Amino acid sequence: MxxxxxxxxxxxxxxxxxxxxxxxxxxxxxxxxxxxxxxxxxxxxxxxxxxxxxxxxxxxxxxxxxxxxxxxxxxxxxxxxxxxxxxxLLTPKAYGIQRVALPFMQDLYATTGLPVHLGVQEGEEVTFVESLRPRGGGQERPRLGSRYPLHVTAVGVAILAHGTHGFQEDYLAGLERAVPDGRQCSALVRRELARTRSTGYALTDRQTAPSMAIGAPVLDQLGRPLGAVSIIVPEGSAETPYGHLIRATARAVQRTAWEQGMA
Known part of the structure; x- marks a missing residue:
């Protein structure tokens, strides 16, 4: 599976x-x-x-x-x-980060013309709270309000990679119990989390294939995730330049959130 x-x-x-x-x-x-x-x-x-x-x-x-x-x-x-x-509209977790992130997401979208998304964590899932995409571009997912397990989207992997060690282990243990080949799935996700922490951005095509999703976390001043932003790039695109772009965008959102007392 x-x-x-x-x-x-x-x-x-x-x-x-x-x-x-x-x-x-x-x-x-x-x-x-x-x-x-x-x-x-x-x-x-x-x-x-x-x-x-x-x-x-x-x-x-x-x-x-x-x-x-x-x-x-x-x-x-x-x-x-x-x-x-x-x-x-009154949800602090979604509205606060959405308000701060939107101008930077708009800049990234204007620069690249590619779909840009923002998600926040809800337990073991990520909920998408903002999305910018070309009309008729064929990128209909994720939709606003969509929820996915953390490990199946770039936004979710970026968030999971910066969760506490205990939370990560509990999540991966639950994944191992869910299916017969859970250990293989868990090992793969564990490698992705390590790679995300090393590069500063997550990379996955589970929900976007053949396109690739690249996501970076927005952290509070204690290093805990407030959310994450992602960009969907076409198949065959060079990963690194977009990785740097999404990481820079996330850090700009993060810096502004800190300045406004959100973190």
């Missing part, structure tokens, strides 16, 4: 529900049923995708509609409400 597939299995194994679900967990499952491929759902589709009984879904949807967390479109389908979007 590939490292990418291992990542999905690793993530899935940790996402299985246990026991009776709380009301908050049920709300989370309902809202998590929406994604870029499913922005509008019927009540029955929402019940199926969330794994909740239709009666429970109907009752909770009524409450979420009244609270503005869900809305109905012109075809009477359910979709995410504006209030959820407003809550998302």
């Amino acid at each position: 590939s490292v990418t597939a291992a990542g999905r299995s690793h993530h899935a194994a940790r996402s299985e529900p246990h026991g009776r679900r709380s009301s908050l967990e049920r709300v989370h499952r309902l809202l998590s049923s929406f994604d870029y491929e499913h922005t509008r759902l019927s009540l029955s589709d929402l019940s199926r995708r969330s794994g909740l009984p239709l009666s429970t879904t109907h009752r909770m949807v009524s409450e979420l509609l009244a609270l503005g967390m869900l809305e109905r479109d012109e075809q009477d389908s359910l979709c995410i409400g504006v209030d959820v979007w407003k809550f998302g």
Whole structure:
């Protein structure tokens, strides 16, 4: 099994529900049923995708509609409400680093014309919170809000490489347990982490093949990752110049974050 597939299995194994679900967990499952491929759902589709009984879904949807967390479109389908979007804008982890990083990302994008991304850590995953890319350039992933296991994207590898030793070992041990060839996957990721610390940037094509993703961390003053930025370069591009560019961009974001008291 590939490292990418291992990542999905690793993530899935940790996402299985246990026991009776709380009301908050049920709300989370309902809202998590929406994604870029499913922005509008019927009540029955929402019940199926969330794994909740239709009666429970109907009752909770009524409450979420009244609270503005869900809305109905012109075809009477359910979709995410504006209030959820407003809550998302207040997320300090995403908004603070996004605000600082965006001007530098725009400079890099203007210089290269290549897709540039920003991600932040959420436990053992990375969430993409900003993205600049050419229209119609064929680079539709990652999308804003997309979440991946840390080891399957350049942004995530850059973050993982600068996590604590204990966190890295726990993550790699979990990866080893996830699939039969987990030790091989773990060994490969371990080499990538060492290389990332040595060069200052991560390199992977797991989510972008045949293009290559190059990512560099944004660290606080104690060396802990605030997030990471990445650039997607075409197949066959010289790695080193882009590696230096993304590393310089990350350091500019980092320096500004320090100056503004974020780190």
